Amino acid sequence: MRLSPRQVAAFLGRRLLFSAVVLLGVLVLVFLLVQLVPGDPIRLALGTRYTQEAYDALRAASGLDRPLGEQFLSYVGSALTGDLGVSFRSGEPVTQLLLQRLPATVSLALVGIGIALLIAVPAGIWSALHEGRVSDAIIRVTSQLGVSVPDFWMGMLLILLFSTTLGLLPSSGYVPITEDVGGWARRVALPGLTVGLVAAAIMTRYIRSAVLEVASMSYVRTARSKGLPAGVVVGRHVLRNALVPVLTIAGIQLATILGGVIVVEVVFAWPGLGRLVYDSVAARDYSMIQGSVLLIAVMFLLINLLVDVLYALVDPRIRLA
Amino acid sequence: MSATTEQTAEPTGRLSTVRVLATNPVTVVSAVVLAAVVVVALLAPWVAPYGVNAVDVANALQPPSAAHWFGTDDLGRDLFSRVVVAARVSLQVAVVSVAFAFVVGVAVGVVSGYVGGVVDTVLMRVVDVMFAFPVLLLALAIVAILQPGMATTMLAIGIVYTPIFARVARASTLSVRNEPYVQVARTMGVSGRSILGRHVLPNITGPLIVQTSLSLAFAILSEAALSFLGLGIQPPAPSWGGMLFAAQGFLSQAWWMSVFPGAAIFVTVLAFNLLGDGLRDVLDPKQRTLIESRRRR
Numbered sequence: 034m035r036l037s038p039r040q041v042a043a044f045l046g047r048r049l050l051f052s053a054v055v056l057l058g059v060l061v062l063v064f065l066l067v068q069l070v071p072g073d074p075i076r077l078a079l080g081t082r083y084t085q086e087a088y089d090a091l092r093a094a095s096g097l098d099r100p101l102g103e104q105f106l107s108y109v110g111s112a113l114t115g116d117l118g119v120s121f122r123s124g125e126p127v128t129q130l131l132l133q134r135l136p137a138t139v140s141l142a143l144v145g146i147g148i149a150l151l152i153a154v155p156a157g158i159w160s161a162l163h164e165g166r167v168s169d170a171i172i173r174v175t176s177q178l179g180v181s182v183p184d185f186w187m188g189m190l191l192i193l194l195f196s197t198t199l200g201l202l203p204s205s206g207y208v209p210i211t212e213d214v215g216g217w218a219r220r221v222a223l224p225g226l227t228v229g230l231v232a233a234a235i236m237t238r239y240i241r242s243a244v245l246e247v248a249s250m251s252y253v254r255t256a257r258s259k260g261l262p263a264g265v266v267v268g269r270h271v272l273r274n275a276l277v278p279v280l281t282i283a284g285i286q287l288a289t290i291l292g293g294v295i296v297v298e299v300v301f302a303w304p305g306l307g308r309l310v311y312d313s314v315a316a317r318d319y320s321m322i323q324g325s326v327l328l329i330a331v332m333f334l335l336i337n338l339l340v341d342v343l344y345a346l347v348d349p350r351i352r353l354a
Numbered sequence: 355m356s357a358t359t360e361q362t363a364e365p366t367g368r369l370s371t372v373r374v375l376a377t378n379p380v381t382v383v384s385a386v387v388l389a390a391v392v393v394v395a396l397l398a399p400w401v402a403p404y405g406v407n408a409v410d411v412a413n414a415l416q417p418p419s420a421a422h423w424f425g426t427d428d429l430g431r432d433l434f435s436r437v438v439v440a441a442r443v444s445l446q447v448a449v450v451s452v453a454f455a456f457v458v459g460v461a462v463g464v465v466s467g468y469v470g471g472v473v474d475t476v477l478m479r480v481v482d483v484m485f486a487f488p489v490l491l492l493a494l495a496i497v498a499i500l501q502p503g504m505a506t507t508m509l510a511i512g513i514v515y516t517p518i519f520a521r522v523a524r525a526s527t528l529s530v531r532n533e534p535y536v537q538v539a540r541t542m543g544v545s546g547r548s549i550l551g552r553h554v555l556p557n558i559t560g561p562l563i564v565q566t567s568l569s570l571a572f573a574i575l576s577e578a579a580l581s582f583l584g585l586g587i588q589p590p591a592p593s594w595g596g597m598l599f600a601a602q603g604f605l606s607q608a609w610w611m612s613v614f615p616g617a618a619i620f621v622t623v624l625a626f627n628l629l630g631d632g633l634r635d636v637l638d639p640k641q642r643t644l645i646e647s648r649r650r651r
Contacts, residue, residue: 051482058483069499177631181571181624183578186598186616189605197606204605292488296579300602310491311583314498322498330486 044345052338056331063327064108067319068101074319078121094119095320117324122316127324131306135328137207138298138305141228142290144221148229149236150283156233157240158275162267164245172237179234184293188227188300195223205302224301228294232286243278247271277344284340291336292329374636381632384625391622395442402435406592415608425610427600433610437618440592444622447508447587448573452566454512459519460562464550466520467527478524481517489514489572490579497585507586511576515569522565526558533557560637567630571623578619594619 067074075091076083092098095118096107111118117127160172196204202223208216247253248271256266295307302308306325313321375381394401410430418425424433466477484492496510530536536553544552580586581595589596594615601611 054479055482055486058479059486062483062487066495066499071500177627178624181620181627183575183582183595183598183616183619183623185579185582186612186619189598189602189612189616193605193609193612289488292491295490295494296582299583310494314494314585317498319498322495326487326491326495329488329491333488334486 041345045342048338048341048345052334055334059327059330059334060109060112061105063323063330064105066323066326067097070319074317075121077317078319080317091121095121112327117327118320120318120321122313122318122321127320130309130321131324131328134304134306134309136209137303138291138294138307140210140217141221141224141294141298141303141305142287144225145228145232145290145294146283146287148225149232149286152229152233153236153240154279157237157279158244158272160237160241161244161248173241176234176237179230180238182231182234184227184231185296185300187230188224188297191223191227192300207302207304224294224297224303227297227300228290232290236282236286239282240275240279243282244271244275247274250274281340281344284336284343288333288336292333371636375632378632378635380628384628384632387621387625388629391441391625392445394438395445398439398442402432402438404432404435406436406439407431407590408435415604415611417608418610424614425608427597427608427611428604433597433614436592436597437594437614440594440597440615441618441622443504443587443591443593444574444577444619447504447511447577448570451508451511451573451577452515452569454508455515455519455569456562456566458512459516460523460555462516463520463523463525464527464554464558467524468531468546468550468554474524477520481520484514484517489576493576493580494583494585497580502585503588504591507577507580510580511573514576515573518569519562519565522561523558526561527554530554530557564630564634564637567626567633571626571630574619574623574626 070077075088075095075097079087079091096104099107115128117131119125120127120130123130156172156176160169163169192204195202203220204223206220208220210217253266253270256270257263261269291306293307294303294305295310297303298305298307299311306329310322310325310329312318313325408431410426412430413422413426414428414430416422416426416430422432422434424437427433427436462477462481466474487495493510493514496513497506500506500509531554536549539549539553577586577593578595578598581593582599584596584599587593587596597615598612601608601615604611
């Protein structure tokens with residue numbers, strides 16, 4: 034049964050409201066981050082550069098001298114208009130610094146998810162359709178191994194193999210894709226492979242069980258008993274219906290990669306958001322930490338929202354309860 | 355099965371669980387590997403042939419040999435000794451942080467699921483907000499607020515894994531709440547607290563045990579990542595992640611510095627994951643029927 038536009042609209046409305054509530058919670062938590070620092074965050078951020086004038090200027094610029102409630106309202110108001118304050122360290126606008134780093138992380142995440150899909154979709158489907166055979170066992174064991182590997186260790190092993198030993202690819206550095214496509218591709222290869230292999234391991238397991246679940250449905254049994262050729266049953270009934278869970282896991286993985294590439298970016302000296310979070314934490318640049326944590330959490334929320342919406346639109350059976 | 359004769363003394367449910375677990379070779383092997391890791395970690399001071407911080411510059415960057423099984427690092431410290439002692443640190447952090455997540459998460463989840471209403475709505479929205487942050491990012495933010503160190507690492511990882519326990523506990527509680535035996539207890543006027551303690555908790559342990567094993571694996575990975583970033587366990591205390599960070603500068607000269615600590619993380623995490631999968635097959639009723647129905651086909 035197809036959903037009426039009204040039902041879809043009601044679902045979208047509820048889902049949007051839910052995201053808005055979570056977003057408000059995220060804002061509260063990110064706002065509290067600076068308040069929870071024991072001691073004076075501005076003094077900590079200034080460190081050895083401390084002078085009374087610098088202190089007063091930064092304190093007034095960050096608004097930390099005002100009452101808590103007022104600070105929160107002004108923080109939310111500014112954040113919603115894209116103003117995340119200035120970096121405690123460099124004095125530059127946080128939003129501008131974040132936007133500078135965003136392309137590197139997004140390009141790495143897209144390469145990673147691309148590699149993951151190229152591996153996981155065929156492997157997961159093959160594994161499910163050959164359940165219990167040797168090839169299924171090999172795929173399952175490999176993906177279990179992949180799930181247990183720390184991503185930064187995988188990165189180091191790839192550097193050890195492809196850079197240090199074989200000398201095929203550079204071990205670090207970044208060139209924007211807009212400047213030099215070839216140079217970008219050579220540099221994104223190893224970090225992209227690191228991110229992609231780990232994500233592929235998780236996705237293969239998920240896709241395998243999704244295909245198995247669809248294959249055990251009664252309509253697949255019916256199709257089979259009607260005497261349809263195996264290829265038609267698999268193509269028309271099993272894979273088409275398994276597409277929805279594949280879409281879901283790909284979205285979730287993309288969100289996870291965007292927020293989780295911190296360590297990989299550090300290993301490969303990749304100047305993205307993750308590296309920025311790391312540098313900000315090390316430098317106790319709290320406004321920068323706030324900004325990057327907020328941006329990553331919002332991207333995470335948006336992708337999950339998008340996945341849910343697509344899910345509802347693609348899968349007519351979705352229960353709108 | 356030699357256990358048949360003792361069966362009458364034990365509740366049959368529990369015994370058959372152990373027996374089913376024992377028939378899965380993967381589960382048995384991973385349990386044995388984990389037991390070995392735990393024993394080595396507990397006996398670390400006696401197992402380690404050298405002191406963890408025994409600097410021996412004359413023997414720096416030596417490849418694996420009879421004297422140094424895993425080779426030596428840039429300061430000539432014995433890597434085998436450091437990997438062994440770091441196992442103790444890693445397991446300690448993982449166990450304490452998962453225990454924290456378990457206690458807080460289960461309390462939140464059970465209360466949320468059992469009480470329902472506004473309490474449930476508020477608690478679950480808080481959990482939703484925490485789920486909006488990627489795990490490592492949330493842990494980093496917590497470390498940024500507090501000073502890096504072992505206690506902060508435990509707290510950060512504990513907080514990060516609390517929501518998942520809350521969700522698992524809540525879902526299980528919801529499914530148990532309307533079981534006839536709980537409803538009968540309620541009509542008989544048994545207090546909420548004793549219904550939770552006597553009827554709900556014992557019946558949701560299966561999924562929680564599974565989650566514990568999987569969370570231990572994730573906690574070890576998270577601790578390694580934090581320590582790798584220099585924001586977890588602080589030197590001179592050895593940690594697998596910290597050792598890997600140090601190894602980065604010597605990738606071309608000393609492969610052993612990056613291979614052995616990484617392999618230690620990998621083997622331990624793999625064992626916890628496999629054990630978790632094995633436990634899920636047996637303890638998670640839904641999964642169990644799935645497996646059994648498949649076996650029958």
